[in-house]
Amino acid sequence: MQEATTRVRPLTYEEASFDFDLQTIQAGRTLGSSERIVGQPRALRSLTLGLSLQKSGYNIFVSGDSGSGRHEAVKYCIQQLRSDTTLLRDVVYVCNFPQPDSPKALVFPAGQGEIFCDACQQFNQEILALAFEKKDFLPRSLALVSELEAQFQAFPVREYFNHLKADLARQATHLQHLDEKAIKADPIATKYRVNLLVNHARSTERPLVIESHPSFSNLFGSVDPNEKIPHLAMHAGSLLEASGGFIIIDAEELLSESGLYDALKRYLDAHALALEGGVGVKGELRNSVVRPQMVNLPVKVILIGTEDTFDTLAEGDERFLTLFKISSQFDYSMPLNPQTIAQSITNLDTYAKWHRLLPIAESAFSQLLRYSCWYVESRSHLSTQFSALYDLLEEADWWARQTGKDQIDDQLILKVNDERSYANGISESKINEEIINGEMIISLSGTKIGVVNGLAVMDRGSASFGTPTVISCTVAPGNEGIVNIEHEAGLSGEIHDKGLLILEGYLRKHYARSFPLSIYAGIAFEQSYAEVDGDSASSSELYALLSAIGDLPIRQDIAVTGSVNQMGLIQPVGGINEKIEGFFRTCQATGLTGRQGVIIPIQNVRNLILPYEVLNAIKEKQFSIYPISNIDEGMQLLTGRPIGIRNAKGNWSAGNFNFEIEDRLKRMYQAVLSNRG
Secondary structure (H helix, E strand, O other), X not given: OOOOOOOOOOOOHHHHOOOOOHHHHHHHHHHOOOOOOOOOHHXXXXXXXXXXXXXXXXXXXXXXXXXXOHHHHHHHHHHOOOOOOOOOEEEEEEOOOOOOOOOEEEEEEOOHHHHHHHHHHHHHHHHHHHHHHOOOHHHHHHHHHHHHHHHOOOOOOHHHHHHHHHHHHHHHHHHOOOXXXXXXXXXXXXXXXXXXXXXXXXXXXXXXXXXXXXXXXXXXXXXXXXXXXXXXXEEOOHHHHOOOOEEEEEHHHHHHOOOHHHHHHHHHXXXXXXXEOOOOOOOOOOOXXXXXXXXXXXXXXXXXXXXXXXXXXXXXXXXXXXXXXXXXXXXXXXXXXXXXXXXXXXXXXXXXXXXXXXXXXXXHHHHHHXXXXXXXXXXXXXXOOHHHHHHHHHHHHHHHHHOOOOOEOHXXXXXXXXXXXXXXXXXXXXXXXXXXXXXXXXXXXXXXXXXXEXXXXXXXXXXXXXXXXXEEEEEEOOOXXXXXXXXXXXXEOHHHHHHHHHHHHHHHHHOOOOOOOOOEEEEEEOOOOOOEOOOOOHHHHHHHHHHHHHOOEEEOOEEEOOEEOOOOEEEOOOOHHHHHHHHHHHHHHHOOOOOOEEEEEHHHHHHOOOOHHHHHHHHOOOOEEEEEOEHHHHHHHHHOOOOOOEOOXXXXXXXXXXXXXXXXXXHHHHHHHHHHO
């Protein structure tokens, strides 16, 4: 058998580049778009279904990233349904004479509640006047009740009037012993007034309430502790105000107050409120309980939150999916095609006009769309998080006005990115300074055994940058296997731990086929004092391990990123653009040699949207990007030695790195075996 002589080829300038030409922008502007909500067809379809169905349990949880247009989309879909006012009802609370601490709710068609309230206000004044006179109080008051009852006989208020008559009969004897001052202080002075909590007299559409600060009092209402008449002490909360319509609640805010989500569930289950009087904390009211009767008025509850919050509720609460049967999931990206290009251009153009920004040149749209792809790390997708693009436009508009330009062009978009990098680049600059002056020990030239330059992404608020990190490995005969020093120090996350276990599986699969794996290996991130997690450095760790096992020097001028599986196949990772740019900046700070570069998973080529400075260095052969598909290709590049092949007996041919690694592993096994003997 003959060994294949394939070698990894660096990306050409054309392969590494990604741009939108002006013809694409012009075609997008010509095509245009009338879509109000862009890139969310699944979310809009589920929203429309959930908002239209009135069946119990069809409340909605809207999930997705902030800035993906969730709130605007929900309001847009609701607006299509608000004109149907057939569900609107007025809610009036009256005294429940047999049980005053449980005010009674009366429901009227929209507009009739206000008429009833005004009539009861007049009635109460007339009753008070009769109380002062005392003469023939009962027959005269009952006559007033009859007049009032006749006015509203078409509505379901007969039971209330029957109780009202009985109460007036009791008051007739009671009032005989009161003077004028006592009558004014008596509940009769306000008792027969009513409390109009929901009034749709002037409503022309179904209510939409946005509750961004949910609390017990904000959602369920409150009771005025200074009001002695229970039904008059009640103040409506946003749930009652939204009856017949829609209420939007921030899910994370809802969960932040203990017990509030459980109270909302009880409301959705039973449509009952429990308001409590007496001053408490955080809007929650305690002590003497007022329990109003609650009518079953329809209200559509829409929770808006993150994917993590949805998963937490779905997995941890068995009632959640029965109360929120509709999940409207907003995507962070959309496929890149002529339609979405046109929609994005129209969306950005509309935003600029609405906010009186300077006109946007076609060259600026090219950079805006490029940034959109960079934001989602994909050459085949655009971002749906338009808020990030709006911010870019706002900053570009500011710079345009500062420099006296009359439009936003591509150079201004690039300037915004440069200014952001400068403003957030202190940490990155400090790291490169430490590398230059030797405080951080890292080599960017020559070769070393058991040492690899990995790549990491560091976050600072909304900004992030890539930086090289030294991964080292030492080996010896033993039975401990691979020891994760970060784990032993309590600095390793679960995903990173898993990545280290995969390396042991690779050694058994690739080398230790006919003998036991007998090795002690210690792998560490040098001069790293924060927690390490994720598996994007697992290929780097494997290269360091193989180098240490085979005593093979590997290049220090090439940094590595990529995840690996037990089969030795390289898997894609996130943050690829930041990692490449970060290593390039480090090489640039210490001096480009023309040999430096980065090894990346071949699948990540479709994610490359690199700064033009990096692309120019690639064009001038000063920096290279090597896409690979397996560990053998990476080792061949890093060691400069051939891969080799297994012969018919399953042994590696001599003179290649695989032979050296397997031979050393065999000798480690023999050393362990002889020590036992």
